[in-house]
Each structure stands twice: as structure tokens, then as C-alpha cells.
Amino acid sequence: xxxxxxxxxxxxxxxxxxxxxSASAVPCTAQKTGREKHLATLIDIxxxxxxxxxxxxxxxxxxxxxxVPKKPFPKMYPERSKPEDWSDKKEDRDQLTPYNWLFIxxxxxxxxxxxxxxxxxRRCMHCVNPPxxxxxxxxxxxxFENGISQIDDSLCFGGSKCKxxxxxxxxxxxxxxxxxxxVMPSLAGNGVMYKxxxxxxxxxxxxxxxxxxxxxxxVQTIGPRDEIIKQAHALAKEINGYIYGEKENGxxxxxxxxxxxxxxxxxxAAKGEPHLKTVHDTMSDANKLASAMIIxxxxxxxxxxxxxxxSAKNS
Amino acid sequence: xxxxxxxxxxSILIFFLAxxxxxxxxxxxxxxxADIPGLGWLDRFYITHYMHYIGAIIFFAFSAxxxxxxxxxxxxxxxxxxxxxxxxxxxxxxxGILLVLRNFPGYIFAPNFIIFLNFAHLGLVMVLLxxxxxxxSFKKKWVLExx
Ligand code: SF4
Ligand code: SF4
Ligand code: SF4
Numbered sequence: 001x002x003x004x005x006x007x008x009x010x011x012x013x014x015x016x017x018x019x020x021x022s023a024s025a026v027p028c029t030a031q032k033t034g035r036e037k038h039l040a041t042l043i044d045i046x047x048x049x050x051x052x053x054x055x056x057x058x059x060x061x062x063x064x065x066x067x068v069p070k071k072p073f074p075k076m077y078p079e080r081s082k083p084e085d086w087s088d089k090k091e092d093r094d095q096l097t098p099y100n101w102l103f104i105x106x107x108x109x110x111x112x113x114x115x116x117x118x119x120x121x122r123r124c125m126h127c128v129n130p131p132x133x134x135x136x137x138x139x140x141x142x143x144f145e146n147g148i149s150q151i152d153d154s155l156c157f158g159g160s161k162c163k164x165x166x167x168x169x170x171x172x173x174x175x176x177x178x179x180x181x182x183v184m185p186s187l188a189g190n191g192v193m194y195k196x197x198x199x200x201x202x203x204x205x206x207x208x209x210x211x212x213x214x215x216x217x218x219v220q221t222i223g224p225r226d227e228i229i230k231q232a233h234a235l236a237k238e239i240n241g242y243i244y245g246e247k248e249n250g251x252x253x254x255x256x257x258x259x260x261x262x263x264x265x266x267x268x269a270a271k272g273e274p275h276l277k278t279v280h281d282t283m284s285d286a287n288k289l290a291s292a293m294i295i296x297x298x299x300x301x302x303x304x305x306x307x308x309x310x311s312a313k314n315s
Numbered sequence: 316x317x318x319x320x321x322x323x324x325x326s327i328l329i330f331f332l333a334x335x336x337x338x339x340x341x342x343x344x345x346x347x348x349a350d351i352p353g354l355g356w357l358d359r360f361y362i363t364h365y366m367h368y369i370g371a372i373i374f375f376a377f378s379a380x381x382x383x384x385x386x387x388x389x390x391x392x393x394x395x396x397x398x399x400x401x402x403x404x405x406x407x408x409x410x411g412i413l414l415v416l417r418n419f420p421g422y423i424f425a426p427n428f429i430i431f432l433n434f435a436h437l438g439l440v441m442v443l444l445x446x447x448x449x450x451x452s453f454k455k456k457w458v459l460e461x462x
Contacts, residue, residue: 035420081345129420135360137340137437139430145422155430159341165360188342250420282361283418289368290415296372300379308387 035128038147039203040228040253041212042221043121044235049217050104050119055093057214058102058123061199065153066090066099067192069176074185081190083175095273096123098174098194102211107268111260118258118265121211121219122274123196124149124170125245125252128225129283132162132171132195141193147225147253150197155179158191167249167282168274171195225253232257250281321381328377329447332370333440338363371411378404391458396450400457403443410436 073083086092090099102123109116130149133141140155141162151162151171157180163171171193180189199209207213212220221231229246232255236243244256256276258265266276338357343349349358356362385391393401410432417423417432424432449455 037422078345078347080347129418134418135339135364137433139426139433142426142429143422144426152426161341161360164341283420285361286365286368287419289365289372290419292372293368293375293412293415296375297379300376300381301383303376304380304383304387308384 035147035225035251037145038128038225038253039198039222040126040147040225040255041209042223042228042232042235043254043256044219044221045118045120045256045258046239046241047217047219048104048119048121050106051216052093052104053214053216054121054211054219055100055102055104057210058196059100061202061210062101062197065194065197067153067174067177067194069174069191070181071176073176074181076190077187084173084191085176086172086174087176096170096172096195098172098192101194101196105269105273107265109260109264109268111264118260120256120265123211123254124198125168125248125254126196126198127249128251128253129249129281131165131167131249131282134283135165136162144200146203148198148200148203150200151193151195153178153192153194156192157183157189158193159189160193162193165282167279170274228253228255244276248279250284325377328370328374329443332367332374333444335363335367335370336437336440339367368415371415375408378408385458390461392461393458394456396446396455397457400443400446400450403439403446407436407439407443410439 067087069085069087071087073085076083086097086099089097093100093103095103102121105120105122107118107120109118126147126149128147130141130143132151133143133149137159138155138157140157141149141151143149156178158173158175158178160171160173163169163173172195173191173193175191178189178192180191183189199207199211202209208222212222221228223231232243232246235241235257239257239259241257241259242261244258244262245252245254256262262276262278269275334357337343339360341360343354343357349355356366385393413424413432414429414436417429
């Protein structure tokens, strides 16, 4: 049976039953800390037919940015750090790799006894305050004024910290490329990390990201974050649906709207694939300490004054 | 620093800041240091980041305490090596504060400036550690008693 038809039938039949008020569907209260300049995408999950056109377009548009590793890879010391090699798996389209920055996640669902599947384009969420960028020790991961994050392949050492701190484990490593080869290849670094850069070079030319233009179903819309959030809420209201990405990790610039609660979708995600869980604002924990940093010198100074006056009084 | 207790507190604090600072690079797991019992947290970036901030808070309080005490007590004068160390510490603190600002949401600094801040912060710490090593080896004091 045509997947498209089965999907639409499923959506019509089960939306009403499946929908309860979602915690993530509360009205937009995004703070305006630079976000007003951010570009965001709205992904209407209902529309995706899983044709993979976006994946092909992404591969074509970004092929020249893909790694060309030198082999054999340098021997690593200590041996715990192993080279990572995807160069023989360039054709792999079922997961994120340095040669595949977008993949279609297929989720098999059983809601109210009805079997169906949903397909979701998955790639970097382009977090509003991206830990991959902020915690990169070299500044190799960058964020631009329009909110796009990008890993500079000429600076990245491939230590994979960005992947480690990314709530969705998005960046992927290829060994045998990058700056580490020229520094201490056996002792520090291990390649370069790769991920979706939102086709920033195309955007600079006034074009849309390749995946958006290639999609026959117009699954994705791109625009200023505020507007995209408004659209997402309107759509979620219209279809009695759910929103993901508005609040996750303090807000991302990728907003998914689904007819099915994201908890359900998350349960259907295969092990190792990017999840769809609620994510707290990872950068906010340390940021909350910044006010204590302002108070600290005053406290220190007050303690010194206190000690001085006490000893002055005593003598 | 005349007071032995304050001097050891300062050394421990700088060690803790350097440790949690170096832990921002993905090296402690690679070099098995995070495998040492009790040091597993050194491999957890959000924890070391948080700890580095805590260290910075204590450092700012401590610095203000020392500076105000120095000004109020007027018993000592800062040596040349003391001034050098102070200048390095100040530059580390300034680059650190700018990096703290960078970590808030929003585009605050251009990417190339952030690269500069990262390298300056790390480089200055290396310089401080070498200068401190020199000062400890040659018994260079921070302050001397005023005559
Ligand atoms: S999803 Fe991950 S890789 Fe993408 S911006 Fe957020 S933290 Fe970075
Ligand atoms: S925005 Fe560009 S790089 Fe990102 S997934 Fe789409 S086509 Fe690929
Ligand atoms: S091109 Fe559009 S419909 Fe096809 S898989 Fe990608 S997002 Fe889905």
C-alpha cells in the first residue's frame, strides 16, 4: 500500500484520540536574547513521506565539504583513542556520519492498536545557545549572528567534545583530516567533526538550504525564529499537535510539529539514533553562577574590611 | 603573601582552577587520568565547567579580600615578581570573564575574537604556571615588609 495513504489515514484516525495537552505546547515565552535575529526551520512531521530527496540534496550541496582523509591514520598514543573512519561508508544514509549530515529517522508506532510509521528528517537542531559551540575549547565550533552553528574544519582537532556535550550527539568524527595531522598527530586530536551547517554558504547567497528546496512535500519552512515559533503554534493548534525544539536545550532553531506526542515518538526511536526527549537548558546551570561571580568580589572586600576594623578596634 | 595559610589556600585554588580549566580540553579520558578513582568527574564536561565557575567565584572573592587587606593594612609592598604575577592573573581573569559572557545565549563576540580569547586564556595560564614555578624555586615573594 502507498505509504503516503496509510500515513494520512493513520493521522486522521488517531490524532484526536492520541492528543492530550502537551507540556511542550505552551505558548511562546522565548526571551529576546539575540534570538530575534535567529533563523529557524519549522518541520511539519505529518507531511514527510520519507522519500529521502532532502538527504540526497544535502549530500550533493555539501559534497565538497566532506573529508578526504589521509591514510594510514597516525598511530595513536595511548591506544585508547582509536581513529574513526567513515570514508568506506560514504553511502550510508541511515545515520549521521561525516558524509551524511541529514538522515531520515523512521519511527514505527502503535497508537490505539493502529500500526503506522512516521519519517522525520534529523540533523543538527541549531540550538539557540549551542553547547557544542560554547564549550569547544578552541573556538573551532562557531555560531553566527543568525544562530547557525558550524564547525570550522580548518581548526577542529576532532576531540569530539562537541558530540559529547550535544544533547543529541549530532557531530560525527572522521580521522585522518585536519589540523591535528600538523601538530602532534599521535598525541592530541583525532580528526575533524562534521555536522549540518544549515548550508550557510547558500544562505549567504540568498538561497535556501538544499534540503528545504529539494523537498517535494514542503516539509520544512525557514524564517526568523519568532515567526517560525508563531507558525508552529498555529499549526499545532490547528492539528491538535505537539511541538519539539522550542524549549529543548533552552530553545533550538529547529521546531518540529507532530500530530503524535513526542514521548511516543521518542519511545519508537532506535537505539543510537538522536532521541526526542525533553532536554533541559544545558548551558544554564553554569550561567546561573555568573551572578555569584559578580557578588564574590564584594563579599571578599567586605570580609577584608571586617577583619581590618576588628583588628583596629582591638588594638 | 606573608600568611602561610593564605599562601597554601591560593596555591590550592590556582591548582583547582588550572585542573578544571585543562579539563575543558578532552584530554583527561584520553590519558587515563579520569580512570583514577575519585577523578572520574574530570571527564564530565558539564561538571568541570561548573566547577571551574565555582573556582572562579572563590578566586574573585579571595582576590578582593587580598587587595583590600593590602590597601588597608599598608604594612607591606608588592615586589616586582608580585606585580608580574598580578598582571598575568588579571589578564586571565579578564579573558575568563569575557568567556563567561560568551556562554550566555546570543551573539556577543565574533567567532575570531572567541578563538583569541580561548588561546589567550589558556596561554596566560601556562605563563602563570611557569612564572609561579620560577618564583617558588627562587623563593620570590609576593610582598615584602615595609621598612
Ligand atoms: S544540536 Fe548539538 S550539534 Fe547542533 S547546535 Fe545543538 S549542541 Fe550543537
Ligand atoms: S541545511 Fe544544508 S547542511 Fe543542513 S541538513 Fe539541510 S542541506 Fe544538509
Ligand atoms: S524530502 Fe521532504 S518528504 Fe522527502 S524525506 Fe525529506 S523531508 Fe521528508
